[in-house]
Amino acid sequence: MTVRTRLLDDGVRSALRALGAAAKQGLGDPDLAELVQIRASQLNHCAFCLDMHLGIARKQGVSERQLDLLAAWEEAEGVFDERERAALALTEAVTVLTEGFVPDAVYEKAAEFFDADGLAHLIALIAAINSWNRLMVGRRIPPGSTEW
Numbered sequence: 001m002t003v004r005t006r007l008l009d010d011g012v013r014s015a016l017r018a019l020g021a022a023a024k025q026g027l028g029d030p031d032l033a034e035l036v037q038i039r040a041s042q043l044n045h046c047a048f049c050l051d052m053h054l055g056i057a058r059k060q061g062v063s064e065r066q067l068d069l070l071a072a073w074e075e076a077e078g079v080f081d082e083r084e085r086a087a088l089a090l091t092e093a094v095t096v097l098t099e100g101f102v103p104d105a106v107y108e109k110a111a112e113f114f115d116a117d118g119l120a121h122l123i124a125l126i127a128a129i130n131s132w133n134r135l136m137v138g139r140r141i142p143p144g145s146t147e148w
Helices: 008-027 028-041 047-058 063-072 081-096 104-111 118-139
Strands: none
Touching: 008 028, 008 118, 028 047, 028 063, 028 081, 028 118, 047 063, 047 118, 081 104, 081 118, 104 118
8 A cells, every 4th residue: 555644734734623613613513513524524434534523422422323324314214303404415415516516405405494604604514524534535544543
């Protein structure tokens, strides 16, 4: 396997941490923030971020049922409320960008549950975790690593 750098500039690390912290604080729902970050990390196959955010979610008391069924949230009727489902749909749309943009229907559904400030923080959180995922996957940082 190719040797990859473990280096991450301190300024980049600090900026991303600050972005994520501000987005989480503005969202005001720590459990939802972890579900969003876990779902994006699943889509991006980021083992490092999955390991980290699953641990945080468990410590916060997010239900094991939600964590177990998060990858199939659309099919898991009654496990996620409508607000969570709207946030997860937006997470997938922003993370994958299948159509090259976020579909209006997905955004409009999220707007039913989040005001403009909440949407701004939610999208910022999704952008932050996607950046972290790409930094970790691109360098193949293993779960639990302290060298990054």
